[in-house]
Amino acid sequence: MIQEKLVCTTCACLCDDIEVEIEENRISKIRNACRKGSSLIYASQSDKRHASYLIYGQKVSQDEAVEKTSRLLNQAESPLLFGFDNSTLEAQSTAIELAEALGATIDDTSSFRQGELVQTILSNLNPTCSLDEAKDADLVIYWGSNPYHSHPRHLSHFSYYTHPKYEEAGWFPESRLISIEVRDTETTEICDKSFRFFRILPGEDPDFIASVLAIIEGKKGREDAGEFLKSIKSSSFCVIYAGPGLDYSLDGEYQTFNRMVNRLGECTRIAVIPMIDPYNMRGFNQLLFDKTGFVNRVNFANGASHGLEFSFLEQVRNNVPDCILIAGSDPLSSLPDSLVKNLGDITIITLDPFLTATTRISDVVLGIAVSGLETGGNAIRMDGTEISLNRVISTSIPGDEEIIRRLLDMVKR
Amino acid sequence: MPGRNSTTRGRDELAKRERPQPLYLFQMLPRTNCKLCGCKTCMAFAFSLISRDKKPEDCPPLLEDAYKPTLDQLKEIFGGDVEVNPDTGLLIEEDKCVGCGDCVVVCKKAITTMVYGGMVVQREDKPMVLQVVDGTVQVVNWRSCKRAEDPPDYCRVCEEKCRFGALELVK
Amino acid sequence: MNPLGGEKSSPIPIVIITYKDLFLWAARYKSVSDVDYERRAAQISLSADDLKSLGIDDSAQVRLANEFGSIVVQAKLDPRCPKGFGFMPRSRLTNRLTNYDPTRAKNPNFKRIEVTVEPVS
Numbered sequence: 001m002i003q004e005k006l007v008c009t010t011c012a013c014l015c016d017d018i019e020v021e022i023e024e025n026r027i028s029k030i031r032n033a034c035r036k037g038s039s040l041i042y043a044s045q046s047d048k049r050h051a052s053y054l055i056y057g058q059k060v061s062q063d064e065a066v067e068k069t070s071r072l073l074n075q076a077e078s079p080l081l082f083g084f085d086n087s088t089l090e091a092q093s094t095a096i097e098l099a100e101a102l103g104a105t106i107d108d109t110s111s112f113r114q115g116e117l118v119q120t121i122l123s124n125l126n127p128t129c130s131l132d133e134a135k136d137a138d139l140v141i142y143w144g145s146n147p148y149h150s151h152p153r154h155l156s157h158f159s160y161y162t163h164p165k166y167e168e169a170g171w172f173p174e175s176r177l178i179s180i181e182v183r184d185t186e187t188t189e190i191c192d193k194s195f196r197f198f199r200i201l202p203g204e205d206p207d208f209i210a211s212v213l214a215i216i217e218g219k220k221g222r223e224d225a226g227e228f229l230k231s232i233k234s235s236s237f238c239v240i241y242a243g244p245g246l247d248y249s250l251d252g253e254y255q256t257f258n259r260m261v262n263r264l265g266e267c268t269r270i271a272v273i274p275m276i277d278p279y280n281m282r283g284f285n286q287l288l289f290d291k292t293g294f295v296n297r298v299n300f301a302n303g304a305s306h307g308l309e310f311s312f313l314e315q316v317r318n319n320v321p322d323c324i325l326i327a328g329s330d331p332l333s334s335l336p337d338s339l340v341k342n343l344g345d346i347t348i349i350t351l352d353p354f355l356t357a358t359t360r361i362s363d364v365v366l367g368i369a370v371s372g373l374e375t376g377g378n379a380i381r382m383d384g385t386e387i388s389l390n391r392v393i394s395t396s397i398p399g400d401e402e403i404i405r406r407l408l409d410m411v412k413r
Numbered sequence: 414m415p416g417r418n419s420t421t422r423g424r425d426e427l428a429k430r431e432r433p434q435p436l437y438l439f440q441m442l443p444r445t446n447c448k449l450c451g452c453k454t455c456m457a458f459a460f461s462l463i464s465r466d467k468k469p470e471d472c473p474p475l476l477e478d479a480y481k482p483t484l485d486q487l488k489e490i491f492g493g494d495v496e497v498n499p500d501t502g503l504l505i506e507e508d509k510c511v512g513c514g515d516c517v518v519v520c521k522k523a524i525t526t527m528v529y530g531g532m533v534v535q536r537e538d539k540p541m542v543l544q545v546v547d548g549t550v551q552v553v554n555w556r557s558c559k560r561a562e563d564p565p566d567y568c569r570v571c572e573e574k575c576r577f578g579a580l581e582l583v584k
Numbered sequence: 585m586n587p588l589g590g591e592k593s594s595p596i597p598i599v600i601i602t603y604k605d606l607f608l609w610a611a612r613y614k615s616v617s618d619v620d621y622e623r624r625a626a627q628i629s630l631s632a633d634d635l636k637s638l639g640i641d642d643s644a645q646v647r648l649a650n651e652f653g654s655i656v657v658q659a660k661l662d663p664r665c666p667k668g669f670g671f672m673p674r675s676r677l678t679n680r681l682t683n684y685d686p687t688r689a690k691n692p693n694f695k696r697i698e699v700t701v702e703p704v705s
Contacts, residue, residue, distance in 0.1 A: 030547050034512035038548030039610040112691045148513055148576060149606040156514040166522050166533060171570055182601060183629075183671050184664055186576035202601050202669055202695065245603075248695040313684050313692070333612075336682035336692050338652045357676070511606050548610075 001028070004392040008037040009086070009372035012276035012382035013151050013158065025393055034152035044370040045393075049354060054365040062366075066403065069325070069349050069364050070410035076323035076347070079104040082312050083351075084400075085278030086328030088377025088389065091401035092284045095327065096291060098408045103301045105321070108284045109277075109329060111296040111311040113244055116252040117274045118285045119295045121384075125258050129239065129271035131383045135162045137271075139235035141178045144205065145243020145275040148186040154275075155187075159241070160194075178231060180208070181245065196231065198224050205249035209260050216263050233267050243275040276382040278328075279372070283380035316342050323347040327400055332357035351400050368400045375399035433490050435459045441483050443474045462487070464583045465497045465504065500555040501542075502584025503571070509579035510549040516571035516580060517543045517550065523570045524557050543571060550579070595700035596637050598670045600628065600648070600681070602694045605673035625675035626655070629662035630701070634670075638703050645704040650697070653680035656704055670701070 006018040015037065021029040026045055030038045043049065053065035060068075073079050081099045084092045085108050099106035110118060120126045134140075140159050147154035155161050163173035176195040179188045182204075188197040200208055208228075211221035215229050232238050240261070250257060264270050276282055285295035292298050294306040308314055312331070315321050316339060324346055332340050333356060343361065350362040353370045369375045372389035374397065380386050438459040445455065450472045452458040461467035469475060469487035476484065497504045521541045526533050539557040543550050552558075559566035572580045611621040628648065630638075638646065642661040647654060648670075655677050665671060672678055674694060681699055684692040 032514070032545055033548065034514070034545065035510065035548035035610055036512075036606055038512065039613045042547075043613040146603065148511060149604045149609075152511045152513040152606065156518045161515060161518045166526065168528065168533070171519070171523070171573075183603070183662075185603075189576055199664075201666055202599065245695065248691055251689045251691055308686070308690065311690075314686065317684060317686070333676055333679070335679065336652070336684050337679050338682070339684045339692070340679075 005390060006030075006033075006041075006392055007372055007379075007387055007389045008033050008041070009279040009370070009379065009389065010034075010037040010040045011151050012279050012282060013153060014279060014379060014381045014387045015153055015157060016387060017157075020392060022392060027393070036152055041373065044353065044373055052365075052367045054359075054362075056363060062398070065364055065366050066406050066410070069366065070407050072323050072347055072349060072364065073102055073104075073325065073407065074411060076102075076104075076321070078321050078323075080312070080315050080321035080324045081106045081327075082324055082331070083108060083327040083329035084284050085109050085281040086371070087280060087284075087400050088371050088375070088379055089280065089283045089287065089386075090377050091327075091371070091399065091404055092280065092287050094401055094404040094408055096287060098404055098411065099298075100300045101408060101411050105297075105299040105301075105310045105315060106288070107296050107298070107310060107312045107315070108281060109312075110281050110285055112313055112335075114242075114247045114274050114276060114281075115285065115296045116254050117242055117247060117272070118276075118282060119289070120254050120258055121272065121274065122286065122289045122295065126254075126261055126272045127265055127270055128273060128384065130385050131158045131273065131381065132385075134159060134239045134271065134273065134383070135164065137163075137175060137235075137237045137239040139176050139178065139231060139238040141180065141238065141240045142187055142191075142275075143180045143240055143242050144245020144247065144249065145241055146181070146185040146187045147241070147275065150243070150277060151275060154241070155190075159239070160190075176231070176235070178228070180205075180228075196227070198228060200224070203249055205246055206253075206256065209256050213256065213260050213263065216260075229264075232264050232270070235268050237269045238264070238271075240270070240272045241275050242272055244277075273383050280379040282382055282384060283378075286380055286384070313339065316340070316346075319345065321346055323349070325349045325351070326358060326362075327351040327404075328353075330356040330358045332361060351403060353397075366403055367397060368403060369395050369397045371399060375401070377401065433463060435463060438462055438487075441487065442472065443480065445474065447474065449473045462491055464502070465491070497583055498552050498555065501552060501558050501560050502582050503552060504581040504583050505550060505552075506579050506581075507549040509577045510575075511577060511579075512545040512548045512550065513576075514545050514550075515574045515576070517541060517545060519570050519574045520558075523568055524559060595649075595702035596634060598630070598634060598668055598699060598701050600670045600672050600678070600697040600699060602672050602674035602678050602682075602697070605675075608673050608675055621675070622677075625673060625677045626657040627660055627672070628657050628701075629660045629665050629671040631665040631667045631669070632661060632663060633667040634665075634701070635659060635661055638701065640703045646701050647704050648681060648699045648701050650681055650699045652683055655680055659701075670699075 002022045006020050008015045008018045018033045019031040020027045053060050079102050084095050121128050163175040165174040177191045178196050179191040180198045181188050182202045191197040211225035215221040289295050292304040297310040299305045299310045348362040349364040350359045351366045351368050359365045374393050374395045376391040377389050439456050442455040450458050520543050524539050540554040542558045544553045559568040572582045608624045646659045647656050681697050
């Protein structure tokens with residue numbers, strides 16, 4: 001039995017204190033990972049795990065699948081590369097090169113989930129900090145996020161419970177916890193006990209933000225917004241963990257939110273950290289931003305253009321692409337049926353370690369290794385910190401980087 | 414102490430986390446003090462249900478047709494094969510645990526600190542009592558638990574901090 | 585059964601807000617067609633007022649429908665749910681009712697699904 005340290009790649013917390021026991025190249029015990037992380041790690045060694053190469057549902061060799069994929073991509077007039085949020089930085093970088101070589105459109109799930117917020121952070125429009133710095137925050141705010149279901153160890157490993165000082169013997173950290181949420185959750189329950197839960201109506205976030213701004217400017221505003229402002233003013237370091245609830249309510253329009261955060265920054269130290277779900281969405285955003293100035297929705301047909309029309313949603317709605325390469329994403333299970341029904345008319349190539357609804361409708365399936373478990377590499381945590389992933393299980397299955405590299409070489413030829 | 418405001422319990426799942434109270438259980442029982450279960454009184458039986466020393470079907474009158482709805486209700490509360498850690502009296506319902514680790518860190522703080530003269534004082538380091546193993550919490554070093562001290566300190570911080578009702582101290 | 589008079593209640597409009605559920609997520613990774621997944625996905629929290637308007641009790645089956653599809657789920661009473669809204673875990677089931685309409689929003693309407701709800705007799 002071997003003991004190894006592991007970085008969990010289930011979500012963008014990238015918990016780096018996971019210990020595993022390995023017997024005969026199989027994980028037999030996982031310590032410290034949450035239910036979500038353990039489920040994914042064990043699922044990766046399940047018999048149901050899909051790790052083969054298929055063309056129109058028939059098993060083929062790796063070479064045949066890769067050659068077919070490169071042919072389909074080369075023939076395509078309007079190829080789209082989508083996903084890569086569950087890939088390493090190295091695979092993402094190669095995928096961006098592939099998109100350039102093909103003159104393709106490239107997009108990821110951030111185009112319908114928090115991409116705009118990451119764009120504001122990378123453009124320095126919003127102050128941010130690392131999760132390590134955030135441990136000192138004396139006011140922690142979860143806005144439109146219930147970490148107990150999305151990032152279970154967030155409070156115990158990174159935020160509220162990691163505050164260096166506790167009052168009473170181990171009962172309450174000397175930090176206050178606020179939740180802004182539309183319904184009762186496990187997080188709001190703990191906020192109620194430790195400080196405040198601001199319950200707002202669905203879609204009311206813009207109104208709440210406008211009210212906070214109005215009160216800052218000496219005008220009248222909602223009573224709850226006034227109390228929220230008072231709490232922030234009385235803190236010395238406040239971190240806002242912005243979740244998908246806020247993103248959907250603002251529909252990605254963060255201008256007023258940015259203005260509010262920056263005005264609040266005049267009276268206290270404030271930082272915004274996005275509660276990103278896929279483990280390396282921020283990595284993809286960072287790489288594409290460094291290259292093009294945009295975190296997603298980029299087309300390389302004539303240099304690099306950016307626009308809403310290059311989002312996966314718009315591309316699929318308007319039946320623009322004739323071939324889509326999807327990596328580590330399952331749009332068929334996660335997007336509206338009324339939209340993804342259009343995928344039936346498009347050639348789909350999927351790179352995924354698992355059998356999913358999307359792999360089932362794919363023309364070509366390339367089974368890949370699970371990154372951070374069966375392949376190493378690097379990834380960027382939700383706060384922008386780069387983390388190295390360990391490989392603990394040996395496998396003959398190639399990782400997505402290797403497959404995409406092969407495709408890139410073939411496309412270049 | 415930070416200000417705290419209270420809320421009415423909302424969804425079903427939240428309400429389920431309320432602990433069964435002895436008086437509430439007593440009122441559900443036949444209240445005849447027949448002693449057929451081996452307890453001296455029905456109130457003692459209610460306490461034994463909470464500590465999981467007795468099961469609802471250990472009360473013979475509850476097996477009668479007239480008490481079937483009560484028996485079903487009690488089975489719902491105390492049903493399922495759950496094991497109480499004999500040393501700590503901690504009952505862990507794995508199905509409810511998400512492995513968030515809140516209990517692990519607050520317990521670690523609790524066993525390594527104490528309140529002395531109104532001040533939180535650091536104590537010697539100890540191996541942690543709880544750890545998340547395979548996605549759910551487990552007792553790994555019960556000897557570190559404040560309840561294992563002599564005299565025992567009946568700390569409930571792990572139970573108090575669990576937002577999923579997965580931990581219950583029944584003793 | 586309708587306690588208000590015995591006649592079948594007419595469908596009422598509500599807006600569904602979906603949320604992430606960890607247990608549902610974990611069930612998905614256990615198996616693609618897990619009964620546990622279906623059970624956890626097929627439920628909606630509604631306000632007491634809306635349950636009353638529908639003439640149903642907690643745990644009754646309701647049909648949620650809009651122009652994109654229709655599903656049958658179990659209604660659960662949430663005393664703090666605002667009237668006219670319903671909370672559902674996001675799943676393959678809710679995908680049948682969601683839509684992406686760029687004239688209304690840049691994102692799919694995961695947090696704003698307009699449906700009608702009616703009891704299933």
